[in-house]
Amino acid sequence: MAAPNRQMALMDKARACATFNSRELTYLLYGGKEATERREAAFTRIEDALGVSDTRKLPLAYAGQDREGQYLQGLAFGKALMDDEIKHRHGIFDYHSHRFALIIASPFGHNPLMFGPTLRLQTSPEQRDYWVPLLEAGKIIGTYAQTELGHGTFLRGLETTATLDLDTDEFVVHSPTLTSTKYWPSALGFTASHAVVMANLVIRGKNHGMQPFMVQLRNLDDYSLMPGIETGDIGVKMGLNSTDMGYAVFTNVRIPRTNLLMGNVQVLQDGTFIKGKHQKMAYATMMYTRDRIVHNVGFQLAQAVVIATRYSTVREQGIGFSPTATAEWPIMAYKSQHYRLLSLMAQAYALFFAAAECTTIYNQLTAQLAAGDLSLLPYVHATTAALKAYSTQVASDGAEDARKCCGGLGYSILSGLPSIVGDLAPMPTLEGENHVMYQQTARYFMKAITRIKAGLPVDDGVSYLATTPTSSSSSSASTAHCPASSPSDFLNPETQLQIFRHRATRLAFYAHHLLLTTTTTTTPTQQQPSPPTILYAQAWNTHMLPLIHAARAHIELFVLSAFISSTTPSSPQSSPQSSPSPQSPSPSPSSPPTYPPSLLTLRTLFALTLIENPLSPSSIHFFEDGYVSLEQVYSIRATVGDLLKELGRDVLALGDGWGFSDACLGSAIGCWDGDVYARVMGWTRGLRGGEEEGGGKGGGKGESGGDMGKRGFEKVIGPMLRGRL
Amino acid sequence: MAAPNRQMALMDKARACATFNSRELTYLLYGGKEATERREAAFTRIEDALGVSDTRKLPLAYAGQDREGQYLQGLAFGKALMDDEIKHRHGIFDYHSHRFALIIASPFGHNPLMFGPTLRLQTSPEQRDYWVPLLEAGKIIGTYAQTELGHGTFLRGLETTATLDLDTDEFVVHSPTLTSTKYWPSALGFTASHAVVMANLVIRGKNHGMQPFMVQLRNLDDYSLMPGIETGDIGVKMGLNSTDMGYAVFTNVRIPRTNLLMGNVQVLQDGTFIKGKHQKMAYATMMYTRDRIVHNVGFQLAQAVVIATRYSTVREQGIGFSPTATAEWPIMAYKSQHYRLLSLMAQAYALFFAAAECTTIYNQLTAQLAAGDLSLLPYVHATTAALKAYSTQVASDGAEDARKCCGGLGYSILSGLPSIVGDLAPMPTLEGENHVMYQQTARYFMKAITRIKAGLPVDDGVSYLATTPTSSSSSSASTAHCPASSPSDFLNPETQLQIFRHRATRLAFYAHHLLLTTTTTTTPTQQQPSPPTILYAQAWNTHMLPLIHAARAHIELFVLSAFISSTTPSSPQSSPQSSPSPQSPSPSPSSPPTYPPSLLTLRTLFALTLIENPLSPSSIHFFEDGYVSLEQVYSIRATVGDLLKELGRDVLALGDGWGFSDACLGSAIGCWDGDVYARVMGWTRGLRGGEEEGGGKGGGKGESGGDMGKRGFEKVIGPMLRGRL
Structure with missing residues (x-):
């Protein structure tokens, strides 16, 4: 560790003022001392495996990798997370990465987030017995392909078809138009071996609505694409670039009839379509995912706020309009900064407790659904919809505000804040666009008021x-x-x-x-x-x-x-x-x-x-x-x-109290010790040679570093200046 | 051009409804038909030179380049803009790029934005005669190095020193601490040959405050760094990645005494320090930059809104809660979307006209300053400060909202929106942090009210x-x-x-x-x-x-x-x-x-x-x-x-009416013709091989494309799956 300096001293002094032991708060938040330590041990194993424990070293992710480098690094951390869960039998990374990105930031993240729950909740018992063990052993890699290029939140608009061929007892999965191209699913580009594909089930010309089909995308031996399938990466996004969000075009792809996931509906060999009794169970996967998103965005907001509060404790700037002041003020001393950051901290905790309440009512619902009681469904659906909209909006706006609180350094990827903001940015859109979500809640609300006006009872x-x-x-x-x-x-x-x-x-x-x-x-x-x-x-x-x-x-x-x-x-x-x-x-x-x-x-x-x-x-x-x-x-x-x-x-x-490790924050300005400037300059200088050094671990190609100035001079600046002499 | 399709037909139909000719509005905004055409010709020349005119082709910038590729592309477009200005004698790209990023997105952008104005406004006549011709011929490349690692908006906190050595008639420029490292200036990493360095002028132990010094960074022959200078790139940011924002450490760097820019102050050979009469002229550069920022962010907001409105015209989604509807609605038909986008459009125009008014009063001020009249200074300073804060906040929040209006595709770099949002993101921080700016205006305000209460007159x-x-x-x-x-x-x-x-x-x-x-x-x-x-x-x-x-x-x-x-x-x-x-x-x-x-x-x-x-x-x-x-x-x-x-x-x-070319928007979803989906899929498929094709022009190395999946399988997925058989 570096010798204490002014910033570290400021941090120590500020921390010493606390009225409570933050460690005790951590235990309360994560279910006790033992659970907290188990959780932390998992983070430590991952951070060690990925070589990011030493926060004096530039994280590879910040070294300016190209698209391939980003993806290879995603595969590396995704594998580490999956291996750790299998080996140590836990689900700590089931919905977020070691850095609290939604787990689809890992190319293997759909396994726990949507592919897995679908295999558990929407299959027949025989299907479950077949697929779930393969999934749990990590022998298949899944994705969930619902969104299409031309269609998102409005499910009935999806165009992909799965038509029963009675002669061969197969479904023919097909993308009939450009707009029906599946687009966006994480891992669809190169990683997934299998996909749950949402498609219109068509039998003898009759459309039985959107149903889930298991489609094998790739040959497991050499990972070549199965006949009739085209996939690819969709390129750079604002965040989540460590995974191969992808597209897929299906051209008359044949799958066995029994690849229709038959938990909610059934199709017999003769083409008979049978509606299940628990059709609404399909909502359960959706609500599960929304509940997980609600949980995770609160952590992401908290991460941004933790970084910003630590930085604001040691960053000194200005003298508060006081012409007689002799020392600059830590920016936390300014009322506007103090007000913004504490408001945001309050919002992060509010989301934490609201998410816990959301899980409570979701669990009540699933228990009742299992008993065939649907009465809670409308209320829980309305609540998770609005809470998904609210929490993603609050977290996304809040993280950006926390980022702005860090001024220039908040704009640099080295602060860790751009990744948090970028990973949060799609949350108001995915799994139900926020404005649509609010309206679903409003519909429930309007019905409730109609009942109230008619003197009828409503949900508690x-x-x-x-x-x-x-x-x-x-x-x-x-x-x-x-x-x-x-x-x-x-x-x-x-x-x-x-x-x-x-x-x-x-x-x-x-x-x-x-x-x-x-x-x-x-x-x-x-x-x-x-x-x-x-x-x-x-x-x-x-x-x-x-x-x-x-x-x-x-x-x-x-x-x-x-x-x-x-x-x-x-x-x-x-x-x-x-x-x-x-x-x-x-x-x-x-x-x-x-x-x-x-x-x-x-x-x-x-x-x-x-x-x-x-x-x-x-x-x-x-x-x-x-x-x-x-x-x-x-x-x-x-x-x-x-x-x-x-x-x-x-x-x-x-x-x-949130108990974030320095490595999970990935921030040169937000580490526990407050040693901001040495770390920023260390990481900055690390950009020159960091790629070669780190390349082996994450697999980045990186050769950009120190020579980029030389090549710029050779290719552009030198000829230009000589031409003007 | 592609054959008309549904989206293009929707666009044509919607456009045909207009009550006025948008072309006439363009002429009004840009000062008439001739000026508009001159301006458009410049954009066309640049777009042709850079190979981005054909919007069916994936722009190289979206191909997932590494840090070096981004920089080389910045050099390429920066050179094209500079060459065009010199050859065709105009200043169209003096404060923004061909895509309306603030011109510091070009590694040569400080020449017109801050380096140039400083050489014109803060030099002695002799200095002006020496430096300005070199600048105008493009024979030196400048940057403006003010911000330090530990110090931003509060100028008096800067630590870099320039100490007069009376024996050698030189200033010794020095970075005494880690926190005094110059950090952030565009082009400081590798591109700039010269920098205006803001430093504490010290003579015989006495500090005469922050003054501008001309420091040659690099030997013009081979571009090796001058003795005592260390520079480097600061890595990836949320935006502006086409330039080498950099850092610099000065270790006793010697420059001639006459490299102090002596427009406002003078230092004689014997060490005499002379305050100039027009000290406040230093504010003029600052206000000029703020005025340019105010202008530019309005255009950037407008770009985002244009993309989002066009996309919303052809994107169809849902049936508006109407169970009987047979066709989906264009998302513009939804009240919330319509309301958001028109509010944002109104804000973009408001910024346009406010910026024009800002320039008017700035010009009044400079005319008066030239005549030695400082009376307008406080009002203009207060106005540009608050307007900088207001406009950057409105534009940055508004562009992000327009981006969210485009749902998933707004998250993809192919939409052009992430670049706009990323390039806008630093604006609330740079050239004066917004909360500080508002307070400067508030100070002026409080003085005005004190005067009003005392019955004294105030500025109009x-x-x-x-x-x-x-x-x-x-x-x-x-x-x-x-x-x-x-x-x-x-x-x-x-x-x-x-x-x-x-x-x-x-x-x-x-x-x-x-x-x-x-x-x-x-x-x-x-x-x-x-x-x-x-x-x-x-x-x-x-x-x-x-x-x-x-x-x-x-x-x-x-x-x-x-x-x-x-x-x-x-x-x-x-x-x-x-x-x-x-x-x-x-x-x-x-x-x-x-x-x-x-x-x-x-x-x-x-x-x-x-x-x-x-x-x-x-x-x-x-x-x-x-x-x-x-x-x-x-x-x-x-x-x-x-x-x-x-x-x-x-x-x-x-x-x-804003008259943006398709190429300047750089958006697969925002082109004039409305052909969204074909362009998105064309660009997406272009990611596989696009780099080789485009690499020659922009200089990207690019070999990531189609093989990244193959390498992912070889390095990670294959061994993993085989290990689990």
Whole structure:
């Protein structure tokens, strides 16, 4: 280790101020000391195997590799992760890499993320017995091919066909158009041996809808493509470049009839099509993936925030407009920086606890589905959809803001931040585009309000819509006002929830009112209770924005509720009536563990900054109806100022609590020790020769380094200058 | 050209709906038909020279090059741009590349952007006569080395020294610490022969502050580094990878005394230091660069929006929740998409006109400075600082939103959007970090309010602060209300300006009030008119957020005013009293040209969405004091709905009006003809062999393409699978 220097001393000093032991927080987050250590041991094994443990050395990934180098490195780390899971029997890297990219950053990542769950959830027992052992032994490499060049979130638009040939008892998988080319799946380019291909099942000219088919892509001996299949890499993206996201064109590819995955439907040899009883099970894979994404983006945001807070602790810049100051300030001392980073830290923790709540309700659902009970499905589907949209938006915007907090160095790949931002960037799109996701939640919401208006019961998770006093359906100004009268009132979780419930309820009823008004005033048959669907579709489109706002307000309430209920030990104030988690279908039986007080302060900061921060999406909705007054927002802002002061001592500890290894952050500016500048210059100088040195490990070709200037002079600069003499 | 297909037909049909000729709009934007054609001819020459005119062919830049390939390509296009400017005597590429990246994306870009202006503005006449001809003939290649590893926006923190050696009549340029390493300048790695180095001028132990020194980095014959100089590339960034952003360490590098650029200061042979009369001229270079950045980011946002609107016209997805629909909808038909893209289009035009206004006042300033009149300096400095912050934030966030509007393909480099987003990403940081910029404006603002309270006059640009009736200094709820009573009132530019003036005035007075209260209540000498600076600095930090909000509100008013005044033909309603441009120091004498009515509708959309969009930064401030009521915001939202409908026919024409060539967009999904899918698949397939074909032109080494899968199998997948049999 380098000798202590000014930055390391600043870091030590700041860390010593903490009011709690960050290690204890780590144990709480990851399920205890033992589980934490098991987890950390896995990271350490991987980091050692990949040669990235020594953070004084430039990581190969930052050496400016070409496309092939990126891919070969992805294969190397993907194999290391898979081998470790098989050898040590764990699932730590089932949905994220050793650097917390979604696991499809590994060319082998679809095995655990979507290919595997599909083989487990959507197969017949015989199919399961055949395929799952092959998968678990790593003998086949899978991908999940759904999206097409011309078709994404809207599944019914997919064009690929699988037509039953009764003569040969085969399905013929075919890409009938340019737009039906499968495009995007990770590992589809070169890596996958098999793909679950979503295609229109056609029997005797009749289309039975989208179904999953197992298609072998490559000969396992020499990996040559099977007849009729063309695949390739789709090139460079903003992130996830370590995998071969690819395309595939199928030209009358023949597979056995029994390669239709028959967990939900069946096709007999004579062409009989049988709908399964548990058709909705197909949703389970989708919700599983969304749940995993929700989990992972919270970690990614946390990584960005940890890097930015550490850097801001040791980066000194300016003297705060004080002409008499003699030393520069660490940038964390500036209010705007402090405010941004702590708000983001609060959001990262909020996503963590919301994700845990999401998994809880997902598990409840799967248990009920197994028993044939579908009643929770609409609520869980609506919740995972909106939470996927919300969490990916918050994480993606937040990581970019954390990156900007690091100024110039945040723009350099050496900071680790561009990778996090780039790997997060597709999340608002994949597995359901966010604006579509919000609308699915809004649809569920509108149905709930129709039921409420008819006096019918609704799911517990949205019952607050019926009980919140502000549920006026009128479009005119509401007369409700936030009852908080002193700054301390805003510290009360119940007051916070009340403010969020008011907003969500008002926006939901208003959107419902708009829909109803538009459809009933444009149709002559005013008495008809359910308006013609075509008019409804028009009205929906006209009022799409208020509908999205309503869904977003609901899920923000869900997130706050989850944060509160997961961190509030049982106390007199959490009586059933003022239960802080009105969304969860059944209250969690066990009382949450005792978190450090600073985490609860951070939770308050989360709630209050969502209200008062002019940059918080939709904060306008707390104010536009006059519910929160100017006096109150001044009071909230003063309170936020106090909270920030209070949290100042614990900024680092709250980051350290996530328990990220230096290597997993991959950041020259975000390591534990604070030795930013020596590491940046070490890595920068490493660019010259780093490729040769690291090339053997990751497989990069790299010969660019130190000679690129020489070749630039020989090829362009020299001739140019000589030509001008 | 490919035969017309469905997408191309959709594009033709949508384009045919336009209410105006987009070509006429292009002429208006670029100063007439002739100027437009001259400009387009330059782009065509460059595109031909670089082999990118045929947009059926994969651009080399997207072929997954390694770091050296990226740099060699940068040299190639940089040389083409420079040669064209010299040969055809124009300055079209003085601040942006042929793809509208800031010109430092070219390794030769500092010549026109900062190196050149410094040689013109900060030299003595003799120095100018010596250096400028060398520069103009392209015989020296310059960079501007200011930022250091440990120091950015805060100039006084820079550590590099230039110490006068009286014995040899030389300056000794030195990097005394690790943190003083020059870091970031484009071309510093390998390309630049000379650098203007900002360093502390030290004479006989006395520091005379930061001054510019000309340092020769390399021997012009073989380009070997001069003694005592170490430089290198700093590696991959989120964007701008075609240049060798670099670092430099100086170890006692000797330069002649006369290499101090002596436009503002002088050092005589005996060590006498003479301050110049026009010291503030140093600001001129800085303001020039900021003005250029403001101009350019508007174009970059426009590029992203043009790509996204074209793609959204031909991309069909879903059936809008209508179970009876038979065809999918183009995604532009969805209200949320339509709303986002038109809002962004409005912002791009707003930046265009605001940038033009910025140049106008910058030119007024330089004319006055030349005459020794410094009176405009504070206002222009404050305006360019906030406008730099505002425009880079709007453009960077907006381009990313436009990218997200394109879903999956927006994530692929083939869409052209990642490059735009990546090249924009550093703009909020460089040439003055945005949060610091806003505070500089806020400082000017607070001084103006102190003057207003003392009954003293202020600059015309902020005189509205004195005349807006809502200028209450109290912290309690304002009683002012927006006077608009009917939806049509909101169409009136004067109403719009009044709403923005109210917000800016309220926030400015409130921030001033906070500053004053904090400093006077914590100091015992309440009578003292100017509070002690140390307390003031503390108060400033405490209230930094309201101060930044005030500056932002002011500059948003400036932008709206500029948009209105630049597009409103003289009419009875624009009497001096209701002048739409209260900021511009003197009203522009010539009446603006007549723009298509749709552009004026778009301007209204700009004003109204800033108010009502829950995602608009700071929209909360229109509501928190009750100035805009719920009824009014419902009315504004209904009006926005009408405007969107009205603009539907012209979305493409408003984009076409920018006059971007297909090649400059570099997008498989954003070309004029709408042939998205064929181009995406053509480029994707081009990845296999494209490098060999294109390699000769740009100089990329490229051999990654089609064999990367083969090597992946040989190195990793094959052995892995065989090991598991």
